[in-house]
Amino acid sequence: MQVLKFGGTSVASAKNIALVKDVIFEKKSDQPLLAVVSALGGVTTQLVNCSAMAATGDAEYLKELTQIEQKHIKTVQELISLKNQSKTMGKVKILLNELEDICRGVFLIHELTSKTSDKILSFGERLSSTIIADYFNDLGHSAFLADPREFITTDNNYGRAEVDFKATNEKIKALFKSLKEKLVICPGFIAASKEGEITTLGRGGSDYTAAILAAALNSSELEIWTDVSGMMTADPRLVSSAYAIKEISYEEAMELSHFGAKVIYPPTIQPVLEKKIPIRIKNTFKKDDDGTLITEASASNGHLIKGLSSIQNIALFNLSGSGMVGIPNFSHRLFRALSAARVNVVLITQASSEHTICVGIDAKDVATSQKAIESEFAYELESHKIDPVQIERDLSIIALVGSNMKAKVGVSGQMFSVLGQNGVNIKAIAQGSSEKNISVVIREKEVKKALNSLHESFFLSEKKRMNLFLIGVGNVGSAFVEQLKKQKAYLSQHHHLDVRVVALANSRKMLFAEEGIALKNWKEQLEEKGEKMKMEAFLTQMEELNLRNSIFIDNTANADIADLYKRVLEKSISVVTPNKIACTRSQQEYMDLKKIALQYKAKFLFETNVGAGLPVINTLNDLIKSGDEVLKIEAVLSGSLNFIFNNFNRDKKFVDIVRQAQKEGYTEPDPRIDLSGADVKRKILILIRESGLAMEMEDIPSQAFIPAECMNAPSVDEFFSGLEKYEDEFQKLLTKAEKSETKIKYVASFNKGKAETGLRFVEKSHPFYNLEGKDNIVLFTTKRYPEQPLVIKGAGAGAEVTASGIFADVMRIANTN
Structure with a gap:
């Protein structure tokens, strides 16, 4: 017997039911086929709302009933041919009238018992299965409508009835042995007590029905058809790069499902798990997709973990105090109190010192839990043996699931590192000795970032x-x-x-x-x-x-x-x-930024502060990290000033060269920013600080070569006018350079704890002498390079090279996170 289950989305409309028909027809063979169906999509929720409104005396329940009626009548009209419509419509009307009568009774007495609630909720599956069975019969395929009330026997625990498997299995085998039809349609979710009263199987009930039938009939495989192409590596609504897992073990599937993966509900697979019957998750809307195969021992998908999952709306209760240490029944009392209050504990973690214990629960149970705990430990709280209960809200649990984790060292370390690098603070941690699951509690607003970061880290094929x-x-x-x-x-x-x-x-x-x-x-x-x-x-x-x-x-x-x-x-x-401003403020502010970046696992990179795209700071950092020590720095760090002095000759006025530099973008729109030498002071200060030494801007003297009158001019135009007046002074600099066979360079230097910036007349033997165009050059004399300094030279100004330096910093972060 082939057993297939179709969820609410798969039978949400006539169009979707037609897709279900295609799946079933492609499966049809000499082997009989059993299709377990849920209520039409959204109907169960409507029935819950309808019964709740009726119980409070809200006459609006009638509107909800009307919508339910219209949805089913419309489905019949769209699916069943005209000649057979009246027959199906009659069956549907009988069921709807019965539903209306029950709701009317609830409305009149203002009471909704769990027994009556089960009766009302059962109509969703009873209606859908009736329509679907008649649809197949209308198409000429003989379909038998099975009634699970006749063969799934439960106790009277309405809302979540316990199955009597011995009686149930006997009835299933007897019924299906006598069936002649090759196609059976069966409503899921519903059953009946020994007394014949309607019961329901709780959350995931239709899956449970299918699993019960598949186990009793010894099916080779149980297929669950839904609206996703299998169990995903993560929630695709939060992680766009998530994809379907081809094969997964029962244990891994249950772990993922427990932590929020809605494809299956853990208790539902127990019957098939005991018989080692595989489960295949398939997509009704993409029937050719492979889906996910759940087996006893799954194959590896090439990754340490099989998937990521999460539970939202979690609250943490933290109990601590010296009165807890060494008390053997403390945990027992805590869980007994929560159990008595019908509160489900999702996560537990306890310090080895026994001084604290932390439990995670659903946020809706906070008030109930707090009352239960404070009542149980009233004496200890009053006598200060334990501290007042601490409650943290707006939390979520992220779970990393996979059987392969136990064979690999460092999985939890990788998880914590990835979360830390992205600023995700972990509130609590839980890991079982089986090492199939590592769970952490984080802030709810961090869930999307955490899942995406972990998915990228563990599923390496993704970008x-x-x-x-x-x-x-x-x-x-x-x-x-x-x-x-x-x-x-x-x-x-x-x-x-x-x-x-x-x-x-x-x-x-x-x-x-x-x-x-x-x-x-x-x-x-x-x-x-x-x-x-x-x-x-x-x-x-x-x-x-x-x-x-x-x-x-x-x-x-x-x-x-x-x-x-x-x-x-x-x-x-x-x-x-x-931007050099942040790194050239006070030494304390500079150090604070470095410490904050380290503390919050962020990077603070500013390679382009010195030398544009040249690897000056990065090289210096490598020297210092490897244990070298800077003894002396000499540098030409202004591409604009180097351009100006390289092009200054007898054929051109100094003012004209400055104008050219401004026009070609080598200086700021206001050239005084470059000519003041302040930018060079900032750069040498950054290099000194990156060398591991402390210094302030005011500790660096600067030799001015532009007259104060020009620098203080009210506008750029007046600055140029003033500069032209002092042409003779600049010509004198040029004459001095020519007589001494030197070149004029604006140099920054650091030696023996002192720094300075200013004009220097450089001899032919000096590395600075042949520095062309807008190039920069830095000489590092260190303990490892005491005689021949380490030289870094190249273009030190311009949008393209500066942008490339920024790009390089971005890549460094990408390659280290």
Whole structure:
């Protein structure tokens, strides 16, 4: 006997029932087929609402009844041919009239017993199975409508009746032995007590009916047809990259189902589990998909774990106190009190010191649980032997499930590391000695991020998603976006990275898209769809999205934005920036940012603070981490100043070279920012601090070479006018360089604890002498490089190279998280 079960979504409408017909016809063979069906989708909920309203004397229950009636009549009209409609409609009307009479009685006496509730709920399956059986008969296929009240015998525990398997199995075998029909339609969920009263089998009852029948008839396999293509590696509503598990063990399936996977309900598979009958989960709407096979011992899917699951709306009760230590019956009293209050404990964890015990329960049971615990331990609470009960709400449980975990060291460590890197705080941990399940309690709002992060980490075939939040889309920001657009396919194919720009902002507008902004026309989208830029709103939206592997990229030189790094890092969001302001404030502020990044498992990277795209800071960090010590630093760190002095000669005025540098984008729009040397001071300060030494900006003297009158000019135009007046002074610098056969460079240096910046006349033998164009150069003299310094040289200015440095920092984060 083939046994197939079709859930509520599979029989939700006439269209869906037609798909069920296709599945059954393709299965039909010489072997008989039994189809267990649920109520039409949503009807059970309507029946619950209807009975509840009737019990409170709410006449609105009649509207609910009317909707139920219309749904079934419409289904009959759409499925059954006109010549046979009246016969089916008559059966349906009889059932609906009986339902109406019962609800009317409940309404009149304002009372709903569990026995009456079972009677009302039974109509969902009785109606659907009647219509479906007649549908097959109408199509010319002889179908027998089985009544489980005749062969599934239970006790009188209405709402969740216990099955008498001995009596039930005998009746099933007797009935099906005498059947001549090859197709049997059977309603799920319902049964009858020994006295013949209607009972129901509780949550997952239709699955249970199918499992009871499959076990009693020794079926080779039980098929459960639903609206998903099997048990998924994670909830696809939360994890878009989740996929169906091809094969899984009974134990793994029960673990996943217990922790929120709704495909099957754990108690329902017990009858087939005992007989080792495989279960196959299939999708009615995608019948050609493989689905999931549940067997005694599943094959490995190539991963340590089979799936991730979660339970939401959890509350934690934490009991602690010295009066608990060494008391042998304390736990017994706690669970006895909760059991007496009919509270189900979902998770338990206890410290080995016996000083604390923590239990997770459904949030709806908080008040009941608190009352039960405080009543049980009234004496201990009053005498301060235990502390007042601590309750944490708005929590969820994440479960990592898989039989292969016990054979591999470090699974829990990997889980905790991934969650920590994404700022997910673990409230409680539970792991059984069987090592099939590791469960953690986290904040409910972190569930999506946690599931996605863990799915990426454990299911390595999937791409790792990086979420970028970009502020500043001028020259550097635009260049970065264009570089990312060009490399997106390469990163996906060769590095399994899915890098998405989730937010873009300039000084006027900001644009958010959780699934990523299309980079093809991002400028148009920002202008047309962007909302007004407000920094607080930008941060709030970024925090509320709470996406895994998030990176905040600041492409500005804005001090106000630098002020926000602390807040961003505290949300475990990494920061990448060419903005030098944050790293050149006080030593304490600089160290605080470093500590916060470490504390919240975020990255704070600013390679482009010095040398644009040159690997200056990264190289320096590698030296320090490997135990080297910096003795001396000499550097030309301003691409704009190097460009200006490299192009300054007798044929051109100094002011004209500065104008050229401004026009070609080598200086800021106001060239005084570059010519002041303040930017160079910031850069050498950053290198000193990254060397592990403490220093402040005011500790670095700077030799000014631009007259104060020019620097203090009211406008840029007046600055240029003033600069032209001092041409003779600049010509004197040039004359000095020519006479001494040197070149003018603006140099930053650090030696023996002292730093300075200013003009230097560099001889031909010096590495700085042949520095061309806008290049930067840094010389590190260290204990390992005492005679010949380590040299880093290359383009140190320009949007493209700065953007490439930002890109490199993003990749470092992607490769370390």
